[in-house]
Amino acid sequence: xxxxxxxxxxxxxxxxxxxxxxxxxxxxxxxxxxxxxxxxxxxxxxxxxxxxxxxxxxxxxxxxxxxxxxxxxxxxxxxxxxxxxxxxxxxxxxxxxxxxxxxxxxxxxxxxxxxxxxxxxxxxxxxxxxxxxxxxxxxxxxxxxxxxxxxxxxxxxxxxxxxxxxxxxxxxxxxxxxxxxxxxxxxxxxxxxxxxxxxxxxxxxxxxxxxxxxxxxxxxxxxxxxxxxxxxxxxxxxxxxxxxxxxxxxxxxxxxxxxxxxxxxxxxxxxxxxxxxxxxxxxxxxxxxxxxxxxxxxxxxxxxxxxxxxxxxxxxxxxxxxxxxxxxxxxxx
Amino acid sequence: xxxxxxxxxxxxxxxxxxxxxxxxxxxxxxxxxxxxxxxxxxxxxxxxxxxxxxxxxxxxxxxxxxxxxxxxxxxxxxxxxxxxxxxxxxxxxxxxxxxxxxxxxxxxxxxxxxxxxxxxxxxxxxxxxxxxxxxxxxxxxxxxxxxxxxxxxxxxxxxxxxxxxxxxxxxxxxxxxxxxxxxxxxxxxxxxxxxxxxxxxxxxxxxxxxxxxxxxxxxxxxxxxxxxxxxxxxxxxxxxxxxxxxxxxxxxxxxxxxxxxxxxxxxxxxxxxxxxxxxxxxxxxxxxxxxxxxxxxxxxxxxxxxxxxxxxxxxx
Numbered sequence: 001x002x003x004x005x006x007x008x009x010x011x012x013x014x015x016x017x018x019x020x021x022x023x024x025x026x027x028x029x030x031x032x033x034x035x036x037x038x039x040x041x042x043x044x045x046x047x048x049x050x051x052x053x054x055x056x057x058x059x060x061x062x063x064x065x066x067x068x069x070x071x072x073x074x075x076x077x078x079x080x081x082x083x084x085x086x087x088x089x090x091x092x093x094x095x096x097x098x099x100x101x102x103x104x105x106x107x108x109x110x111x112x113x114x115x116x117x118x119x120x121x122x123x124x125x126x127x128x129x130x131x132x133x134x135x136x137x138x139x140x141x142x143x144x145x146x147x148x149x150x151x152x153x154x155x156x157x158x159x160x161x162x163x164x165x166x167x168x169x170x171x172x173x174x175x176x177x178x179x180x181x182x183x184x185x186x187x188x189x190x191x192x193x194x195x196x197x198x199x200x201x202x203x204x205x206x207x208x209x210x211x212x213x214x215x216x217x218x219x220x221x222x223x224x225x226x227x228x229x230x231x232x233x234x235x236x237x238x239x240x241x242x243x244x245x246x247x248x249x250x251x252x253x254x255x256x257x258x259x260x261x262x263x264x265x266x267x268x269x270x271x272x273x274x275x276x277x278x279x280x281x282x283x284x285x286x287x288x289x290x291x292x293x294x295x296x297x298x299x300x301x302x303x304x305x306x307x308x309x310x311x312x313x314x315x316x317x318x319x320x321x322x323x324x325x326x327x328x329x330x331x332x333x
Numbered sequence: 334x335x336x337x338x339x340x341x342x343x344x345x346x347x348x349x350x351x352x353x354x355x356x357x358x359x360x361x362x363x364x365x366x367x368x369x370x371x372x373x374x375x376x377x378x379x380x381x382x383x384x385x386x387x388x389x390x391x392x393x394x395x396x397x398x399x400x401x402x403x404x405x406x407x408x409x410x411x412x413x414x415x416x417x418x419x420x421x422x423x424x425x426x427x428x429x430x431x432x433x434x435x436x437x438x439x440x441x442x443x444x445x446x447x448x449x450x451x452x453x454x455x456x457x458x459x460x461x462x463x464x465x466x467x468x469x470x471x472x473x474x475x476x477x478x479x480x481x482x483x484x485x486x487x488x489x490x491x492x493x494x495x496x497x498x499x500x501x502x503x504x505x506x507x508x509x510x511x512x513x514x515x516x517x518x519x520x521x522x523x524x525x526x527x528x529x530x531x532x533x534x535x536x537x538x539x540x541x542x543x544x545x546x547x548x549x550x551x552x553x554x555x556x557x558x559x560x561x562x563x564x565x566x567x568x569x570x571x572x573x574x575x576x577x578x579x580x581x582x583x584x585x586x587x588x589x590x591x592x593x594x595x596x597x598x599x600x601x602x603x604x605x606x607x608x609x610x611x612x613x614x615x616x617x618x619x620x621x622x623x624x625x626x627x628x629x630x631x632x633x634x635x636x637x638x639x640x641x642x643x644x645x646x647x648x649x
Contacts, residue, residue, distance in 0.1 A: 283488030
């Protein structure tokens with residue numbers, strides 16, 4: 001996860017190219033791996049072989065092993081580039097259908113995809129905590145109403161709700177608006193789950209002595225909620241942050257894949273997959289599926305973090321709120 | 334029992350009603366409507382207005398809603414603006430396809446996940462660790478990633494078709510085999526994360542159930558370990574999985590949406606997506622109602638499963 005985050009944050013520096021740089025002669029070019037030994041067995045500083053077009057019809061390229069193009073470091077504001085960027089660019093993960101470098105787009109896409117997911121997760125935590133806190137501390141009809149609403153929203157399949165909400169907005173929007181819109185929609189859809197958990201914790205904490213003491217001291221409703229009750233949900237919220245983020249990365253990828261997320265040129269992982277979506281491209285040029293691998297790594301990384309901190313990803317994943325005990329012998333105890 | 338079923342039926346009706354109404358209102362509230370989407374940006378406003386009047390889209394929301402309700406009570410769900418055919422004709426076929434996909438995935442997930450969970454929960458050792466690792470991996474492979482991967486494998490190897498539901502030139506009994514062949518990849522893609530989740534839940538439940546005193550007592554009485562695990566402990570341990578079955582239906586519906594789009598499986602998800610894009614009010618509402626019906630049916634099934642597994646629930 002640290003590597004992914006670093007990649008996202010440092011993208012403009014780490015990426016060999018800008019996200020929109022096209023190389024029109026190198027559509028669907030295969031990856032150019034750096035080598036340190038050449039064909040004759042001599043050692044050099046890292047270099048790449050330029051790609052020569054073998055068949056324009058099949059878009060096949062072969063590396064030209066006679067020429068060595070060295071890599072240059074720390075030039076033009078980027079970590080590493082090829083010395084001859086115009087004719088032999090460094091394409092660590094190959095090029096897509098427009099000749100754009102997959103690796104660079106992957107890094108820039110991390111900013112979009114992870115950014116939306118993280119912002120949405122924080123938003124969901126915020127909205128859910130407030131709603132759950134109000135429900136838990138008010139009790140009675142308010143609590144009943146809010147929780148019924150949350151339960152109802154939770155029953156519906158998430159992707160359809162997200163899709164419907166997105167489709168209600170204008171279908172064609174600029175990338176920055178899409179970012180805010182997606183973050184908002186995902187936060188809204190994720191909040192009932194948080195609200196349920198927070199409400200359960202708050203309702204339990206209300207019975208504790210420190211709460212009674214605070215009430216006796218004359219603390220107002222808002223202060224009671226924010227200063228005393230909500231801080232006890234910290235652990236739960238942190239865990240849910242790790243659960244929601246991969247789900248939101250996936251939701252963004254799905255939406256962008258079907259065309260309702262980030263628009264074409266914007267390199268979010270979902271829209272990169274949409275560009276790669278035609279079947280013959282996947283069969284012949286499998287490197288365009290790199291964003292799928294990236295999504296998998298992010299989800300896996302977050303699941304491992306969850307596992308390591310003692311929460312079972314399967315249980316947390318399935319709206320079995322960690323506060324509710326779903327053990328088989330719970331009633332027997 | 335009857336009261337319980339009636340309550341469930343009431344819940345189902347409420348769910349379908351609310352979901353259908355919400356989707357109708359939402360689609361009307363969306364900017365643009367079918368007429369503007371169909372004719373595009375530079376259309377003559379008079380043409381658009383005429384089309385709107387013809388489809389009845391220029392009525393206020395409440396009027397349209399009332400009209401739809403009145404018709405729906407007679408099971409007339411309107412005519413799709415996009416396809417020109419009655420909604421009640423378009424939806425059942427697609428819904429059946431989605432149901433087939435979801436059921437196949439559920440079956441696969443149960444058949445694979447539950448036994449593996451029992452094995453890994455009852456027999457700690459290298460096998461259990463391996464199963465746990467694989468589960469963690471599979472949990473992290475969402476249907477989007479899996480279906481893309483499968484399409485890649487299918488395109489390269491040709492063992493399975495890369496999409497669609499059936500080939501063109503098959504009929505009769507061969508059609509059943511053909512559909513099954515096409516069904517494999519989408520169903521497996523959908524089933525894998527669910528199977529992993531079942532395995533994890535079942536494994537924990539099994540491990541916990543085996544610490545119960547009755548297990549020790551049974552072993553002392555000489556019950557063979559195989560029967561002990563697979564009959565006695567399993568009855569207790571199946572409860573978490575049975576209780577989560579209802580939620581799984583929601584997950585399967587969600588996952589089936591993307592799997593249908595990637596593998597071109599002609600299901601409800603694809604239809605709803607097309608309808609949403611084209612702002613086809615009646616079709617969206619019909620699809621949403623069908624989806625809600627699935628959900629309600631799924632939760633009834635899960636309750637029945639739980640009741641079958643746990644006699645204490647039946648006694649209520």
